[in-house]
Amino acid sequence: MPITLKQLADRVGVHASTISRVANNDPGLRISPATRSRIEALLRETEYRPNGIARGLKLQQTLALAVVIPDVTNPLFAALFRGVEDGASPRGYNVVLCNTDGSPDRQRAHLASLTARRVDGVILASTFLRDPSVRWLRQQRIPHVLVNRFSDDGLDPFVGSDDVMGAKVATQHLYGLGHRRIAHLAGQPTVSTGVLRRRGYLAALAEAGLKADPELVVESGYVEDGGARGTERLLSMRDRPTAIFAVNDMAAVGAYSVARRLGLRIPDDLAVVGYNNIPLARRLIPGLTTVHVPAHEFGIMATRLLLDQIESQQRPARQVVFQPELVVRGSTVVGTDVELAPAASMRE
Amino acid sequence: MPITLKQLADRVGVHASTISRVANNDPGLRISPATRSRIEALLRETEYRPNGIARGLKLQQTLALAVVIPDVTNPLFAALFRGVEDGASPRGYNVVLCNTDGSPDRQRAHLASLTARRVDGVILASTFLRDPSVRWLRQQRIPHVLVNRFSDDGLDPFVGSDDVMGAKVATQHLYGLGHRRIAHLAGQPTVSTGVLRRRGYLAALAEAGLKADPELVVESGYVEDGGARGTERLLSMRDRPTAIFAVNDMAAVGAYSVARRLGLRIPDDLAVVGYNNIPLARRLIPGLTTVHVPAHEFGIMATRLLLDQIESQQRPARQVVFQPELVVRGSTVVGTDVELAPAASMRE
DNA sequence: TAACATAAGGCAATCGTTTGTCCAGATCAA
DNA sequence: TTGATCTGGACAAACGATTGCCTTATGTTA
Incomplete structure (x- = not known):
């Protein structure tokens, strides 16, 4: 229902691509100041925001992360989630939350669904030792970070404490x-x-x-x-x-x-x-x-590792281990x- | 990186649309048993799942809901979220969680971002009386349900207690x-x-x-x-x-x-x-x-109202009020x- | 005046699915 | 043999945004 690039284009009398370039501040764009300001005014007036789905399809990125935990009513995981959101939100990402209740089946189902949705990365805090789900993430080359619990030693980026x-x-x-x-x-x-x-x-x-x-x-x-x-x-x-x-x-x-x-x-x-x-x-x-256990910090740090991984296109395989405190x-x-x-x- | 319809089509030697119809069990499709079973075998073998972004773009639905609350580390809202997920997950929806910390600005920012993402509906538990965000949701015709707190009396679907x-x-x-x-x-x-x-x-x-x-x-x-x-x-x-x-x-x-x-x-x-x-x-x-306050039930009921609203394409404006218990x-x-x-x- | 450069945008392919429509070959009745 | 009908799929147009390349009109230079 929100306005599309094409509709805006028809109103200004230019091509949709031109609007797109103005909206995205394309540095290679040469445009007359008059046209530019007409477009900019319209963008402001209509509060245009590009359709995230279409954008995602074209750019192959959804600006969405997922957090998979056993249960958010457990305060440890609630704090962890807050850390993730606090780290992800300023960088423009939304966060999907999935609870597994410790069930490997639910975990698998969630990961399958998240993959279909093409989230940009996954933060997993519900893994078992030698978890098939983790191997699957690795195989599918989905950026991910394990938190608090890990699966197979050293193979995945991990944030936790000693x-x-x-x-x-x-x-x-x-x-x-x-x-x-x-x-x-x-x-x-x-x-x-x-x-x-x-x-x-x-x-x-x-x-x-x-x-x-x-x-x-x-x-x-x-x-x-x-x-x-x-x-x-x-x-x-x-x-x-x-x-x-x-x-x-x-x-x-x-x-x-x-x-x-x-x-x-x-x-x-x-x-x-x-x-x-x-x-x-x-x-x-x-x-x-x-x-x-600094759960909130876990979340922030895990998000940092994950976003670095996503934005740099490579696996850092870094492990961050906090020293626990009595x-x-x-x-x-x-x-x-x-x-x-x-x-x-x-x-x- | 996952396999696409086109790639599958090339492997079987049919057109992508045919694979799509088989995968979606199109009742109007006439196809030879042999071809059908070859396609089905390939679908199973490759564990094909359609790209949710492309699907969302075409079908104008993302199978994603959003929950906006003040703070998930508050057990009331954590339970509420679980209710939503428990209601949404079996029906194939994922849930994005947003915390506002009670800030109207953050709420607005989150809603803007969720709208750009084209979530199918929003569950809001962080509203103020006469909340501009709620009017905005109404204006944009985004399916939504208010929970626990409400904004303007009677205008929006609501779940809460007396x-x-x-x-x-x-x-x-x-x-x-x-x-x-x-x-x-x-x-x-x-x-x-x-x-x-x-x-x-x-x-x-x-x-x-x-x-x-x-x-x-x-x-x-x-x-x-x-x-x-x-x-x-x-x-x-x-x-x-x-x-x-x-x-x-x-x-x-x-x-x-x-x-x-x-x-x-x-x-x-x-x-x-x-x-x-x-x-x-x-x-x-x-x-x-x-x-x-039965927060978990709130979540389940709110999700029901929301999904009914989404799937039936109309505003029920129903209000569900639980009787509190000392x-x-x-x-x-x-x-x-x-x-x-x-x-x-x-x-x- | 012809060749050329530049400014200001337009065109169209692409991302992966879905779906209404169309078509070639086979089969059937007359 | 000629239509008509049916089978089994193919084609292509969306959905909305992005982006490399192209075009047109105007101005400049030789």
Whole structure:
């Protein structure tokens, strides 16, 4: 329904191509000042904007990116998306959002649909290890960047943080507080964060000279419910752990509710460390000690890698790895929840 | 880079249009079984998918919708988006997400860009009262549905809940508990939810025969910080309110932190009711009594209205209004936080 | 005055699909 | 044998913007 180049041309009495050149400021165009200003006036008056579809067909670019994540209601991914949009919007790109709920089938379906739509690039944060979808993206030569999780090592541009190090620091923190039976609510072995955080946990124990008890590692997955079930199992052992390192914050929340149900106090009876530092972490009582993951920055950086790749027409295969940072709160050390403590922020 | 119809045609030795008809199952096509099966085999083998841009240009439809919201890191809008995607994806649509951060300028810019992209429809949840952007959508005849907030009464298809009623029920709840000095952390008068919830609050007071004290209404906006500042002002009055009805949950969270700082216990010294029932509400301690807003259902319903509108080519101008529901938790009534109470869910 | 240069735009192909129309050959009836 | 009908597809015109090349009219130079 919006006005087309042809209609404008008929109104000015010139050819459509001339309008196009004026609108795009073609430097090679020689045109009389009078005609130019008539055209420019009309462009302003009609608020002409070229039809993006036609433009896309001709120029072979859509100015659209896609973000594929497990679930945007997870704050980590919501922040990631914001980062992408904040990076893409100023450069003229729109962003399509796709949720997979962790299903490889839905992921495949989404990618197929995005490919048909010819988005200029894809940011993927929902991959499994050795993910067929990623190989497919590579094969189709669709510019893409993996975020947070990766698939096959080193083959794709990637933005994330050092999960091994993060898990190690978290575990060392617990060890330093005197804990000797430290459990791990683990992620699936099919997801890179699951594998790497478990590895970091084990490495920290080894460096500390602690023998790793296989019973202390239970697979909880990334949701509250799994965390609760895993914690129940851990706390029903004869020789209970005194501390839990959870693969992410939601699993840690599951641990909170079980501890509460069993009447165990955090951190005195059970210390808990999470991962991601979602907004909820500082609102829990006590606040949840956790490893900060700069999701928003991930999004910005991933977009930068992606757009550079698109605009330069080559694969940089760059990997950007952030150093994780431990945020200590009341779930491991009493008295650290300063921001909420009455005395600390009393203004009177 | 993907294969085109023309290339396929060359491989089978027929005209591109024939491939197209086979791929689209054109009922009027007369073709020999042999040729048909050769073409079908090739289509499967190459996993041919038509170029969505070319298709869009020809068919004047992109199979893309857009969702424009203030901020996806707000759980309400994240859930809304999921609803939209869940409604749109099975019908073959992709969804572009745009965040405005409440800025009319960014909203306008996004809508302009979406229009240039020729999305098939827009779901808008970030409107102000008498929003120029909405008029513009109407003028451009772009199918759209307003969600949660509306702009000019009745002119556009709308999905939301009865904000006056919700606010009324919330206020009546507080009145029923014996509160007589009930304050309101209000939204901006430029946003429909702000106006309507304030109206519901006032109506409840009036019906109860309570005189409304203008000092008890302070504009906090929809963020934690505003809620905290508003609460500070309310609690510094000589005749303090004993209860607060907040325009949304985040403002209520601000009230929590101020109450805590001042050493006031919730609900004994101060009762608090929020609005939206974001996931955080049940995690606060005590749990936040709030009015449930079915954001996910909003998204699904809005998508239905939008797609019906698009596919039937006419403006239904339907309005779907959900009845809100009060969720009572510990911030108004002690002992209602059952899901977390030790005794209630102890399994041993 | 003829050849040439320059200014100011026009022409038409192209991107990949879709779809109304047309056509050549085969088959059939008379 | 001559039309008429049917089969099995081919042709080409869109959709709207971009862009390399061409054309026309005017002015300049030899």
